[in-house]
Amino acid sequence: MAKIGIFYGSTAGVTEEIAEKLVGYFDEDVCTLYNMEDDFDDFDDMLQYDYLLLGSSTWGSGEVQNDWRDPLVDMEDEKPDFTGKTIAFFGAGDCGTHGENFVSALGILYDSFKEAGATIVGEVPTDDYTFNYSFAVRDGKFVGLPIDEINESEKTDERIENWIENLRQYFPQ
Numbered sequence: 394m395a396k397i398g399i400f401y402g403s404t405a406g407v408t409e410e411i412a413e414k415l416v417g418y419f420d421e422d423v424c425t426l427y428n429m430e431d432d433f434d435d436f437d438d439m440l441q442y443d444y445l446l447l448g449s450s451t452w453g454s455g456e457v458q459n460d461w462r463d464p465l466v467d468m469e470d471e472k473p474d475f476t477g478k479t480i481a482f483f484g485a486g487d488c489g490t491h492g493e494n495f496v497s498a499l500g501i502l503y504d505s506f507k508e509a510g511a512t513i514v515g516e517v518p519t520d521d522y523t524f525n526y527s528f529a530v531r532d533g534k535f536v537g538l539p540i541d542e543i544n545e546s547e548k549t550d551e552r553i554e555n556w557i558e559n560l561r562q563y564f565p566q
């Protein structure tokens with residue numbers, strides 16, 4: 394069966410918790426979790442998978458979580474080829490204090506991996522969210538799954554379930 398890699402960067406553990414929940418939706422022998430801080434060495438780690446879930450919280454003013462910074466710079470130099478890979482994005486943000494750049498890191502990941510040839514799936518309608526601006530909105534939808542544990546933690550489980558339900562048409566069970 395095709396294998397799935399889940400790679401996440403998380404500073405305070407929120408995106409990590411989401412990643413740990415996501416693993417639970419797939420067979421444990423097909424799905425492997427990677428913390429970008431400890432487990433990621435180079436893009437070959439990702440390229441061994443045909444299906445990837447990539448997670449980053451948003452920091453600074455709409456930037457990727459710290460552990461994604463160097464890899465994204467390396468990506469520009471090394472130009473790994475993600476053609477034929479199916480990728481979905483997820484990540485934590487704060488639509489209150491940081492509603493000017495809500496989960497914008499997902500937009501940065503989207504641009505990088507789309508440029509690298511990946512097929513991106515798992516868009517999420519914006520209707521259920523309140524925010525001013527997000528670099529992660531393209532054609533009226535989020536390019537991945539936004540989670541806001543600060544303002545809307547009661548919605549997290551349902552958001553994850555709906556997202557996984559939508560992903561099942563693209564991802565192996």
Ligand SMILES: Cc1cc2nc3c(=O)[nH]c(=O)nc-3n(C[C@H](O)[C@H](O)[C@H](O)COP(=O)(O)O)c2cc1C
Pocket residue numbers: 402403404405406407408409449450451452453454455456458485486487488491492494495496497542543
């Ligand atoms: C200094 C600072 C800057 C932040 N910038 C943003 C931002 O631009 N956009 C956003 O959606 N959230 C922003 N956040 C909120 C974090 O993304 C949020 O706390 C998230 O849950 C952290 O997830 P993590 O523990 O996985 O890193 C910021 C938080 C802090 C403390």
